[in-house]
Amino acid sequence: MIDKLVQSMADAMAGIRDGSVVLIGGFGSIGQPNALIDGLIEYGAKDLTVVANNAGVGRVGLARLLELGRVRKIICTFPRSANSVVFEEIYRAGKIELEIVPQGTLSERMRAAGAGIPAFYTATAVGTKLAHGKEEREIAGRLYLLEHALPGDVALVEAWEADRWGNLTYLSSARNFNPIMAAAAKLTIVQAQHIVELGALDPEKVATPGIYVNRVLHVPYGEPTIT
Amino acid sequence: MSILTVCKPLSRVEMAARVARDIPEGWYVNLGIGAPLQIADHVPAEREVIFHSENGVLGMGPAPGKGEINRWLINAGKQYITLRTGGSYMHHADSFALIRGGHLDLCVLGAFQVAENGDIANWSTSENDTAPAVGGAMDLAAGARQLWVLMEHQTKSGESKLVRRCSYPLTALGAVKRVYTNLAVLDVTDGGFAVREMVPGLTLDALQQVTDAPLRV
Numbered sequence: 001m002i003d004k005l006v007q008s009m010a011d012a013m014a015g016i017r018d019g020s021v022v023l024i025g026g027f028g029s030i031g032q033p034n035a036l037i038d039g040l041i042e043y044g045a046k047d048l049t050v051v052a053n054n055a056g057v058g059r060v061g062l063a064r065l066l067e068l069g070r071v072r073k074i075i076c077t078f079p080r081s082a083n084s085v086v087f088e089e090i091y092r093a094g095k096i097e098l099e100i101v102p103q104g105t106l107s108e109r110m111r112a113a114g115a116g117i118p119a120f121y122t123a124t125a126v127g128t129k130l131a132h133g134k135e136e137r138e139i140a141g142r143l144y145l146l147e148h149a150l151p152g153d154v155a156l157v158e159a160w161e162a163d164r165w166g167n168l169t170y171l172s173s174a175r176n177f178n179p180i181m182a183a184a185a186k187l188t189i190v191q192a193q194h195i196v197e198l199g200a201l202d203p204e205k206v207a208t209p210g211i212y213v214n215r216v217l218h219v220p221y222g223e224p225t226i227t
Numbered sequence: 228m229s230i231l232t233v234c235k236p237l238s239r240v241e242m243a244a245r246v247a248r249d250i251p252e253g254w255y256v257n258l259g260i261g262a263p264l265q266i267a268d269h270v271p272a273e274r275e276v277i278f279h280s281e282n283g284v285l286g287m288g289p290a291p292g293k294g295e296i297n298r299w300l301i302n303a304g305k306q307y308i309t310l311r312t313g314g315s316y317m318h319h320a321d322s323f324a325l326i327r328g329g330h331l332d333l334c335v336l337g338a339f340q341v342a343e344n345g346d347i348a349n350w351s352t353s354e355n356d357t358a359p360a361v362g363g364a365m366d367l368a369a370g371a372r373q374l375w376v377l378m379e380h381q382t383k384s385g386e387s388k389l390v391r392r393c394s395y396p397l398t399a400l401g402a403v404k405r406v407y408t409n410l411a412v413l414d415v416t417d418g419g420f421a422v423r424e425m426v427p428g429l430t431l432d433a434l435q436q437v438t439d440a441p442l443r444v
Binding site: 027028030031077078079080081087091098100101102103104105107108110111122123124125126127128129130170171172173174175176177178179180207223224225226 | 299369
């Protein structure tokens with residue numbers, strides 16, 4: 001019997017290696033797997049490359065992971081927001097490497113990774129400083145940049161409902177990066193608000209089929225707050 | 228001589244309302260975070276314009292009333308929103324595919340500078356800033372079928388934001404089609420900025436005096 005449900009955070013995190021590329025879902029705090037981030041902090045993996053839209057706020061969650069010096073490099077679109085104090089501190093101190101990527105390019109690089117596409121051309125960022133070092137090519141009269149797929153070793157995902165096969169649903173805009181990160185990583189770990197019986201999810205509403213999911217932990221934390 | 232002695236510049240609210248007037252029914256539109264988001268408030272409900280938010284919302288509605296907040300539903304500016312009837316959700320790659328695939332009729336962004344060749348600079352004010360936030364601006368500027376800019380005509384210190392060449396880091400090359408400022412509406416043409424409309428009392432000469440780029444009618 002397939003059973004991807006794990007009973008403890010330790011089981012959820014087991015085997016994450018130092019040096020891993022970790023994809024972390026969420027747009028700001030919405031759809032962000034905060035419990036799994038805390039689990040990763042507790043687990044202690046270091047020298048990580050983190051891929052996330054933002055670089056953490058306050059001193060908890062992703063910001064705490066950065067503050068503890070576990071992250072060698074962050075790949076994101078929006079490192080600075082209202083309260084990104086930790087990122088500012090460690091970036092200024094030269095303690096973290098930063099790769100800024102346009103949001104659509106970041107999404108597509110992960111989608112490509114999950115779909116077996118090694119690289120693609122896009123018009124985004126042509127002629128800007130984010131084009132430096134990238135192959136530029138004219139196709140049918142327009143300039144494009146070559147962007148490479150961005151696969152993860154691990155994806156941390158937040159879902160609304162999950163079953164033991166790892167089929168997932170999401171709520172509203174909490175879907176965001178989660179389904180594409182689930183597909184782009186070798187080891188996809190999910191925190192789900194609700195665990196339901198196999199067959200209880202409407203197949204029409206499954207946004208991430210279980211083939212992309214390895215482990216599911218039940219984390220009924222309630223409502224998110226905007227941070 | 229201050230421009231204020233010859234005319235009354237539009238307020239932020241009036242600027243948003245002015246842009247809203249030009250958005251026809253049926254268009255799919257992305258509004259950049261900040262001032263452009265307010266344009267939606269000035270499109271009458273009976274005119275069906277469908278607003279997109281990069282974080283996977285097509286059919287964004289106004290802010291929720293008290294007690295109606297869906298905690299999982301925010302816009303790209305991380306504010307609570309509603310979904311209007313007919314709206315839908317999608318993941319980030321699909322959300323940006325509709326941007327990058329040229330499916331949006333219009334995007335309206337704010338900007339630090341717009342050049343007479345349509346170049347836009349709106350994400351960073353210094354080459355030396357190595358950690359600026361780009362978000363979805365480059366995807367929107369390069370991907371939408373047309374890009375309009377909503378911005379003040381001058382900076383707070385009185386420098387023209389309509390320039391011959393952008394001095395700030397670029398967001399996209401030659402992307403801007405139209406600019407709405409607190410003083411005028413200008414189209415970006417092969418021959419540079421063409422003034423389509425000015426606030427009452429303003430003359431082309433007076434507008435030129437506060438504009439770095441050459442203007443024509």
